[in-house]
Amino acid sequence: MTRLIGHIKGSIIFTTIAINTTLCVIPMSVMGVIKLVTPPSRFRIGLTKAAIAFADYWVRVNTLLLNSFHDIKWDVRNHADLNTKNYYLVTSNHQSWSDIVVLQTVLSGKAPFLKFFLKKELIWVPVIGIAWWALDFPFMKRYTREQIAKNPALAGKDLETTRKACEHFSDTPTAIFNFLEGTRNTPEKHARQNSPYRHLLKPKAGGIAFVIGAMADQLDTLLDISLHYPGEHISFWDLLTGRLDHVVVDIREIRIPQSFKDKDYQNDPEFKAEFQAWVAHIWEEKDDRLEAMKKG
Numbered sequence: 001m002t003r004l005i006g007h008i009k010g011s012i013i014f015t016t017i018a019i020n021t022t023l024c025v026i027p028m029s030v031m032g033v034i035k036l037v038t039p040p041s042r043f044r045i046g047l048t049k050a051a052i053a054f055a056d057y058w059v060r061v062n063t064l065l066l067n068s069f070h071d072i073k074w075d076v077r078n079h080a081d082l083n084t085k086n087y088y089l090v091t092s093n094h095q096s097w098s099d100i101v102v103l104q105t106v107l108s109g110k111a112p113f114l115k116f117f118l119k120k121e122l123i124w125v126p127v128i129g130i131a132w133w134a135l136d137f138p139f140m141k142r143y144t145r146e147q148i149a150k151n152p153a154l155a156g157k158d159l160e161t162t163r164k165a166c167e168h169f170s171d172t173p174t175a176i177f178n179f180l181e182g183t184r185n186t187p188e189k190h191a192r193q194n195s196p197y198r199h200l201l202k203p204k205a206g207g208i209a210f211v212i213g214a215m216a217d218q219l220d221t222l223l224d225i226s227l228h229y230p231g232e233h234i235s236f237w238d239l240l241t242g243r244l245d246h247v248v249v250d251i252r253e254i255r256i257p258q259s260f261k262d263k264d265y266q267n268d269p270e271f272k273a274e275f276q277a278w279v280a281h282i283w284e285e286k287d288d289r290l291e292a293m294k295k296g
Helices: 004-038 044-067 098-107 120-124 127-132 145-150 155-172 188-191 205-212 238-240 267-295
Strands: 073-078 089-093 114-116 175-177 221-228 246-255
Touching: 004 044, 004 127, 004 188, 004 238, 044 098, 044 127, 044 221, 073 098, 089 098, 089 120, 089 205, 098 114, 098 221, 098 238, 120 127, 155 205, 221 267
Parallel strands: 073 246, 089 175, 089 221, 114 175
Antiparallel strands: 221 246
Protein backbone atom coordinates (compact mmCIF):
# COMPACT_ATOMS: atom_id res chain seq x y z
CA MET A 1 0.00 0.00 0.00
CA THR A 2 2.86 2.40 0.85
CA ARG A 3 4.44 1.77 -2.53
CA LEU A 4 1.11 2.29 -4.31
CA ILE A 5 0.59 5.60 -2.50
CA GLY A 6 4.12 6.59 -3.52
CA HIS A 7 3.36 5.89 -7.20
CA ILE A 8 0.12 7.89 -6.96
CA LYS A 9 2.00 10.83 -5.43
CA GLY A 10 4.71 10.51 -8.08
CA SER A 11 2.11 10.60 -10.86
CA ILE A 12 0.49 13.71 -9.36
CA ILE A 13 3.86 15.46 -9.04
CA PHE A 14 4.92 14.48 -12.57
CA THR A 15 1.63 15.71 -14.06
CA THR A 16 1.81 18.98 -12.13
CA ILE A 17 5.42 19.53 -13.21
CA ALA A 18 4.36 18.93 -16.84
CA ILE A 19 1.58 21.52 -16.49
CA ASN A 20 3.94 23.95 -14.75
CA THR A 21 6.49 23.44 -17.54
CA THR A 22 3.92 24.19 -20.23
CA LEU A 23 2.67 27.31 -18.46
CA CYS A 24 6.23 28.63 -18.14
CA VAL A 25 7.56 27.60 -21.55
CA ILE A 26 4.77 29.32 -23.52
CA PRO A 27 5.53 32.89 -22.30
CA MET A 28 9.28 32.22 -22.52
CA SER A 29 8.82 31.15 -26.14
CA VAL A 30 6.89 34.34 -26.89
CA MET A 31 9.74 36.34 -25.37
CA GLY A 32 12.17 34.37 -27.52
CA VAL A 33 10.28 35.26 -30.70
CA ILE A 34 10.24 38.94 -29.70
CA LYS A 35 14.00 38.76 -29.01
CA LEU A 36 14.56 37.39 -32.51
CA VAL A 37 13.24 40.58 -34.07
CA THR A 38 14.60 42.99 -31.44
CA PRO A 39 18.02 44.61 -31.88
CA PRO A 40 20.43 44.65 -28.93
CA SER A 41 18.97 47.03 -26.36
CA ARG A 42 17.95 47.36 -22.73
CA PHE A 43 14.53 46.07 -23.74
CA ARG A 44 16.10 42.88 -25.12
CA ILE A 45 18.08 42.42 -21.90
CA GLY A 46 14.83 42.91 -19.99
CA LEU A 47 13.21 40.12 -22.02
CA THR A 48 16.06 37.78 -21.08
CA LYS A 49 15.73 38.64 -17.39
CA ALA A 50 11.96 38.11 -17.57
CA ALA A 51 12.48 34.67 -19.14
CA ILE A 52 14.96 33.79 -16.38
CA ALA A 53 12.39 34.90 -13.78
CA PHE A 54 9.89 32.43 -15.27
CA ALA A 55 12.56 29.70 -15.16
CA ASP A 56 13.34 30.47 -11.50
CA TYR A 57 9.61 30.33 -10.74
CA TRP A 58 9.45 26.94 -12.49
CA VAL A 59 12.21 25.59 -10.23
CA ARG A 60 10.59 26.97 -7.05
CA VAL A 61 7.22 25.38 -7.89
CA ASN A 62 8.87 22.01 -8.59
CA THR A 63 10.75 22.21 -5.29
CA LEU A 64 7.57 23.12 -3.41
CA LEU A 65 5.81 20.10 -4.94
CA LEU A 66 8.53 17.68 -3.84
CA ASN A 67 8.73 19.04 -0.32
CA SER A 68 4.93 19.18 0.06
CA PHE A 69 4.37 15.56 -0.91
CA HIS A 70 7.52 14.02 0.61
CA ASP A 71 9.67 14.45 3.71
CA ILE A 72 13.02 14.80 1.96
CA LYS A 73 16.09 15.35 4.13
CA TRP A 74 18.22 17.99 2.39
CA ASP A 75 21.73 17.81 3.86
CA VAL A 76 23.41 20.75 2.11
CA ARG A 77 26.99 21.50 3.12
CA ASN A 78 27.74 24.86 1.55
CA HIS A 79 31.37 25.95 1.71
CA ALA A 80 30.96 28.63 -0.98
CA ASP A 81 30.06 32.30 -0.85
CA LEU A 82 27.16 32.11 -3.30
CA ASN A 83 25.63 35.19 -4.90
CA THR A 84 23.05 35.55 -7.68
CA LYS A 85 25.09 38.43 -9.15
CA ASN A 86 28.26 36.40 -9.63
CA TYR A 87 29.40 34.29 -12.58
CA TYR A 88 30.09 30.61 -11.97
CA LEU A 89 31.29 27.54 -13.79
CA VAL A 90 29.51 24.61 -12.11
CA THR A 91 30.24 20.90 -12.20
CA SER A 92 29.06 17.82 -10.32
CA ASN A 93 29.34 14.06 -10.28
CA HIS A 94 26.54 12.41 -12.27
CA GLN A 95 24.61 9.36 -11.02
CA SER A 96 20.97 9.92 -11.96
CA TRP A 97 18.55 12.25 -13.73
CA SER A 98 17.64 13.31 -10.18
CA ASP A 99 20.92 15.25 -10.16
CA ILE A 100 19.54 18.10 -12.29
CA VAL A 101 16.51 18.58 -10.03
CA VAL A 102 18.69 18.46 -6.91
CA LEU A 103 21.17 20.98 -8.30
CA GLN A 104 18.43 23.39 -9.36
CA THR A 105 16.80 23.06 -5.94
CA VAL A 106 19.88 23.72 -3.80
CA LEU A 107 21.16 26.61 -5.97
CA SER A 108 17.78 28.31 -6.52
CA GLY A 109 17.87 31.86 -5.18
CA LYS A 110 21.53 31.50 -4.20
CA ALA A 111 23.25 31.45 -7.61
CA PRO A 112 22.17 32.40 -11.14
CA PHE A 113 19.87 30.02 -13.00
CA LEU A 114 21.87 27.04 -14.32
CA LYS A 115 22.52 27.01 -18.06
CA PHE A 116 23.88 24.19 -20.19
CA PHE A 117 25.70 24.14 -23.51
CA LEU A 118 23.36 22.60 -26.05
CA LYS A 119 23.94 21.16 -29.50
CA LYS A 120 23.04 23.69 -32.18
CA GLU A 121 20.42 21.33 -33.63
CA LEU A 122 18.37 21.47 -30.41
CA ILE A 123 17.24 25.01 -31.14
CA TRP A 124 14.78 23.44 -33.61
CA VAL A 125 13.00 21.42 -30.91
CA PRO A 126 9.39 22.68 -31.06
CA VAL A 127 8.53 25.40 -28.51
CA ILE A 128 11.21 24.50 -25.96
CA GLY A 129 14.08 25.27 -28.37
CA ILE A 130 13.08 28.93 -28.63
CA ALA A 131 12.50 28.99 -24.85
CA TRP A 132 16.10 27.84 -24.31
CA TRP A 133 17.20 30.56 -26.69
CA ALA A 134 15.14 33.14 -24.76
CA LEU A 135 17.01 32.07 -21.61
CA ASP A 136 20.34 32.58 -23.43
CA PHE A 137 21.31 28.93 -23.28
CA PRO A 138 24.45 28.73 -25.45
CA PHE A 139 24.04 26.63 -28.60
CA MET A 140 27.23 25.05 -29.86
CA LYS A 141 28.61 23.52 -33.03
CA ARG A 142 31.67 21.41 -32.25
CA TYR A 143 34.12 20.07 -34.84
CA THR A 144 35.64 16.61 -34.60
CA ARG A 145 39.33 15.85 -35.08
CA GLU A 146 38.44 14.17 -38.37
CA GLN A 147 36.68 17.30 -39.64
CA ILE A 148 39.63 19.50 -38.63
CA ALA A 149 42.07 17.08 -40.28
CA LYS A 150 40.13 17.35 -43.55
CA ASN A 151 39.77 21.13 -43.22
CA PRO A 152 42.56 22.73 -41.11
CA ALA A 153 40.77 26.10 -41.36
CA LEU A 154 38.33 24.76 -38.76
CA ALA A 155 41.10 24.65 -36.11
CA GLY A 156 40.24 27.11 -33.36
CA LYS A 157 36.68 27.55 -34.60
CA ASP A 158 35.34 25.73 -31.52
CA LEU A 159 36.74 28.43 -29.23
CA GLU A 160 35.51 31.16 -31.55
CA THR A 161 31.94 29.79 -31.60
CA THR A 162 32.02 29.29 -27.82
CA ARG A 163 33.03 32.93 -27.37
CA LYS A 164 30.19 34.08 -29.62
CA ALA A 165 27.72 31.90 -27.69
CA CYS A 166 28.88 33.49 -24.44
CA GLU A 167 28.94 37.11 -25.61
CA HIS A 168 25.47 37.93 -24.26
CA PHE A 169 26.40 36.71 -20.77
CA SER A 170 28.00 40.10 -20.14
CA ASP A 171 24.47 41.46 -19.58
CA THR A 172 23.19 38.83 -17.11
CA PRO A 173 25.10 36.93 -14.39
CA THR A 174 25.30 33.27 -15.38
CA ALA A 175 26.07 29.83 -13.95
CA ILE A 176 27.31 27.56 -16.75
CA PHE A 177 26.94 23.88 -15.90
CA ASN A 178 28.86 20.89 -17.22
CA PHE A 179 28.95 17.24 -16.09
CA LEU A 180 32.67 16.49 -16.38
CA GLU A 181 32.00 12.75 -16.49
CA GLY A 182 29.94 13.28 -19.62
CA THR A 183 27.45 10.57 -18.72
CA ARG A 184 25.83 8.94 -15.71
CA ASN A 185 28.16 6.79 -13.63
CA THR A 186 27.08 3.13 -13.50
CA PRO A 187 29.05 0.07 -12.34
CA GLU A 188 29.23 -1.12 -15.97
CA LYS A 189 30.62 2.19 -17.27
CA HIS A 190 33.03 2.45 -14.34
CA ALA A 191 34.41 -1.03 -15.06
CA ARG A 192 34.56 -0.43 -18.82
CA GLN A 193 36.60 2.73 -18.29
CA ASN A 194 38.85 1.08 -15.72
CA SER A 195 38.43 4.35 -13.84
CA PRO A 196 41.17 5.16 -11.30
CA TYR A 197 38.51 6.71 -9.03
CA ARG A 198 36.32 4.79 -6.58
CA HIS A 199 33.12 6.78 -7.12
CA LEU A 200 33.69 8.69 -10.35
CA LEU A 201 34.19 8.20 -14.05
CA LYS A 202 37.19 9.82 -15.72
CA PRO A 203 36.62 13.59 -16.21
CA LYS A 204 36.49 15.19 -19.66
CA ALA A 205 38.33 18.47 -19.28
CA GLY A 206 37.91 19.89 -22.78
CA GLY A 207 34.40 21.27 -22.32
CA ILE A 208 35.14 23.49 -19.32
CA ALA A 209 38.50 24.51 -20.83
CA PHE A 210 36.59 26.01 -23.77
CA VAL A 211 34.16 27.79 -21.41
CA ILE A 212 37.00 29.29 -19.34
CA GLY A 213 38.74 30.38 -22.53
CA ALA A 214 35.58 31.97 -23.89
CA MET A 215 34.57 33.74 -20.66
CA ALA A 216 38.02 34.76 -19.48
CA ASP A 217 36.87 38.23 -18.39
CA GLN A 218 33.89 36.95 -16.37
CA LEU A 219 34.70 33.55 -14.90
CA ASP A 220 36.81 33.37 -11.76
CA THR A 221 35.05 30.65 -9.77
CA LEU A 222 34.36 26.95 -10.23
CA LEU A 223 31.63 25.48 -8.02
CA ASP A 224 32.55 21.85 -7.43
CA ILE A 225 29.43 20.05 -6.20
CA SER A 226 29.44 16.50 -4.85
CA LEU A 227 26.13 14.61 -4.71
CA HIS A 228 25.42 11.55 -2.60
CA TYR A 229 22.16 9.64 -2.20
CA PRO A 230 22.22 7.32 0.84
CA GLY A 231 20.32 4.16 0.02
CA GLU A 232 19.66 2.21 -3.17
CA HIS A 233 16.94 4.36 -4.77
CA ILE A 234 18.38 7.23 -6.79
CA SER A 235 16.32 7.50 -9.99
CA PHE A 236 14.16 10.48 -10.94
CA TRP A 237 11.03 8.36 -10.41
CA ASP A 238 12.34 7.42 -6.95
CA LEU A 239 12.60 11.15 -6.21
CA LEU A 240 9.02 11.74 -7.38
CA THR A 241 7.61 8.78 -5.43
CA GLY A 242 9.46 9.54 -2.19
CA ARG A 243 11.77 6.53 -2.12
CA LEU A 244 14.71 8.90 -2.57
CA ASP A 245 14.24 10.73 0.71
CA HIS A 246 17.78 11.75 1.70
CA VAL A 247 20.09 13.96 -0.36
CA VAL A 248 23.61 15.03 0.61
CA VAL A 249 25.08 17.97 -1.30
CA ASP A 250 28.58 19.36 -0.75
CA ILE A 251 29.37 22.70 -2.48
CA ARG A 252 32.97 23.86 -2.75
CA GLU A 253 34.38 27.04 -4.28
CA ILE A 254 37.57 26.77 -6.36
CA ARG A 255 39.38 29.75 -7.86
CA ILE A 256 40.16 29.37 -11.54
CA PRO A 257 43.88 30.13 -12.10
CA GLN A 258 44.48 33.36 -14.00
CA SER A 259 47.08 31.54 -16.10
CA PHE A 260 44.24 29.49 -17.66
CA LYS A 261 42.58 32.54 -19.22
CA ASP A 262 42.78 33.07 -23.00
CA LYS A 263 44.62 29.80 -23.62
CA ASP A 264 44.07 27.44 -26.55
CA TYR A 265 43.28 24.03 -25.05
CA GLN A 266 43.03 22.31 -28.42
CA ASN A 267 46.31 23.49 -29.93
CA ASP A 268 48.55 24.11 -26.91
CA PRO A 269 49.83 20.72 -25.63
CA GLU A 270 51.60 22.23 -22.61
CA PHE A 271 48.47 24.07 -21.44
CA LYS A 272 46.33 21.01 -22.17
CA ALA A 273 48.50 18.84 -19.89
CA GLU A 274 48.49 21.51 -17.15
CA PHE A 275 44.73 21.91 -17.32
CA GLN A 276 44.09 18.15 -17.23
CA ALA A 277 46.36 17.84 -14.19
CA TRP A 278 44.32 20.60 -12.45
CA VAL A 279 41.05 18.80 -13.20
CA ALA A 280 42.52 15.45 -12.10
CA HIS A 281 43.50 16.96 -8.74
CA ILE A 282 39.95 18.30 -8.26
CA TRP A 283 38.60 14.86 -9.13
CA GLU A 284 40.90 13.10 -6.67
CA GLU A 285 39.71 15.36 -3.87
CA LYS A 286 36.08 14.86 -4.92
CA ASP A 287 36.56 11.09 -4.87
CA ASP A 288 37.91 11.28 -1.30
CA ARG A 289 35.00 13.54 -0.31
CA LEU A 290 32.45 11.11 -1.75
CA GLU A 291 34.11 8.23 0.10
CA ALA A 292 33.75 10.17 3.36
CA MET A 293 30.13 11.03 2.55
CA LYS A 294 29.29 7.39 1.87
CA LYS A 295 30.82 6.36 5.22
CA GLY A 296 28.52 8.87 6.89
